[in-house]
Amino acid sequence: MGQIEKQAGVRFFQPRRLGHVNLFVSSYERAAEFYQDIVGLEEVYRQPDNRASFVSNGNTYHDLGLTDVSSHYAQKNQQPGLNHIAFEVENEVDLVKGYNQAVGAGVKFMSTQDHDVAHSLYKLDPEGNAVEVYADVVEDWRTARHGVFEKVKPEWIPGVTNEPLSERLYPNNPPIHVVPSSVFRARRVTHAGFVADDYENLYDYYTELIGLTPYVGDRGSEYCVLRGTVSTEGLSLFRRPAGTPQGMHHVGIEVKDESELDRALKKMAENGIALEREVNHPARRTVCILDPDGIRLQFYVNRQWDPSQLKGIDLQEALYLL
Ligand SMILES: [Fe+2]
Known part of the structure; x- marks a missing residue:
C-alpha cells in the first residue's frame, strides 16, 4: 500500500x-461444463465476445466468472488463476461516497465500470490481486442476464454519469437452486483464501481501505478470516509458508450439509476427480479438489463456526480449513 493509502483508520x-x-481459465467452454457438472453451479449467461461464462445458483447473477485466458480482459500470456475477487456494498450511494473519499485521500483505482446490473470499482491490492467493489443497480437480474449476453459497456464515472441510487438492490434471500446430478451440489461461493508475502500489509489493506472486519485472527496472527457486514467469512489471509506460492490459495464454496460432502466423495471417484485434502475440524469440515486448471476449490460445511474454535490451528491445516 502506498503511504497515502496507509493512513491509520x-x-x-x-x-x-x-x-x-x-x-482466468484455459477454456471457458470446458470450465462452464466442469463448474456445472462437477461443482454444481449453473451457467446463468455467457459472453462470447468476452470469452466468459458466468455461473451461479441464484446467490447473485454470478458466483463465479470464468474468463478465458484468451479474452480481451486477459494479459498477454495470461495463466489460469485469479482474475479478481468482488465485494458487494449496500447501495450505489455508499459505493460512490467511498470512491470519492478514497480518491480525495490519494487512492488510485485501476478502472470504474458500468456492468448495467452493477457499477464497479477495480483496484489491485498491494500483492497484485485484483479487487472489485460494486453495488447492484438492477434488482431483477434474471431478466437482465440470461443466455448469451453481448453488450458494449458504456463509460461510468462514479457520481457523475448518473445520480447514485440509494435503493438496496442486491438479491434478498433469493431461492438457491441445486444441480441434482452434479458431483458437489454447490450452494454458493462465500470466500477466497489468499497467501500473503507481507501479511500485515494485506491485513491493513483489506480491513482499512476495503473495510472488512476480522472474524478470526488479527494483524499479529498466522492467519485471519475477514468478513463483511452480513457474513462470517469473505477473505481468509495466511502468512506465506515456505514452498507455498503467494496469491490465491482457494475458492471457498458452501454445500448444504455433511451428507452432501459424503455423497460428493463417492461420486468424485466415479467421475475421476481426485481428493486433494479433507479436513475434519470441530469448526468446519472441508473437501478440497483442483479444477481442470489446477485452481483449488474448497467445499465446506460449517459445524461450530466460532472464533473460539479457530485459534492456534497449524498453518498448513488452516490453509485448507479457512
Ligand atoms: Fe467481477
Missing part, C-alpha cells in the same frame, strides 16, 4: 459479503 467501504470470484 481509513475505511472507505463497508462490504456486505464476497459477491463473486472471477477466474
Whole structure:
C-alpha cells in the first residue's frame, strides 16, 4: 500500500459479503461444463465476445466468472488463476461516497465500470490481486442476464454519469437452486483464501481501505478470516509458508450439509476427480479438489463456526480449513 493509502483508520467501504470470484481459465467452454457438472453451479449467461461464462445458483447473477485466458480482459500470456475477487456494498450511494473519499485521500483505482446490473470499482491490492467493489443497480437480474449476453459497456464515472441510487438492490434471500446430478451440489461461493508475502500489509489493506472486519485472527496472527457486514467469512489471509506460492490459495464454496460432502466423495471417484485434502475440524469440515486448471476449490460445511474454535490451528491445516 502506498503511504497515502496507509493512513491509520481509513475505511472507505463497508462490504456486505464476497459477491463473486472471477477466474482466468484455459477454456471457458470446458470450465462452464466442469463448474456445472462437477461443482454444481449453473451457467446463468455467457459472453462470447468476452470469452466468459458466468455461473451461479441464484446467490447473485454470478458466483463465479470464468474468463478465458484468451479474452480481451486477459494479459498477454495470461495463466489460469485469479482474475479478481468482488465485494458487494449496500447501495450505489455508499459505493460512490467511498470512491470519492478514497480518491480525495490519494487512492488510485485501476478502472470504474458500468456492468448495467452493477457499477464497479477495480483496484489491485498491494500483492497484485485484483479487487472489485460494486453495488447492484438492477434488482431483477434474471431478466437482465440470461443466455448469451453481448453488450458494449458504456463509460461510468462514479457520481457523475448518473445520480447514485440509494435503493438496496442486491438479491434478498433469493431461492438457491441445486444441480441434482452434479458431483458437489454447490450452494454458493462465500470466500477466497489468499497467501500473503507481507501479511500485515494485506491485513491493513483489506480491513482499512476495503473495510472488512476480522472474524478470526488479527494483524499479529498466522492467519485471519475477514468478513463483511452480513457474513462470517469473505477473505481468509495466511502468512506465506515456505514452498507455498503467494496469491490465491482457494475458492471457498458452501454445500448444504455433511451428507452432501459424503455423497460428493463417492461420486468424485466415479467421475475421476481426485481428493486433494479433507479436513475434519470441530469448526468446519472441508473437501478440497483442483479444477481442470489446477485452481483449488474448497467445499465446506460449517459445524461450530466460532472464533473460539479457530485459534492456534497449524498453518498448513488452516490453509485448507479457512
Ligand atoms: Fe467481477
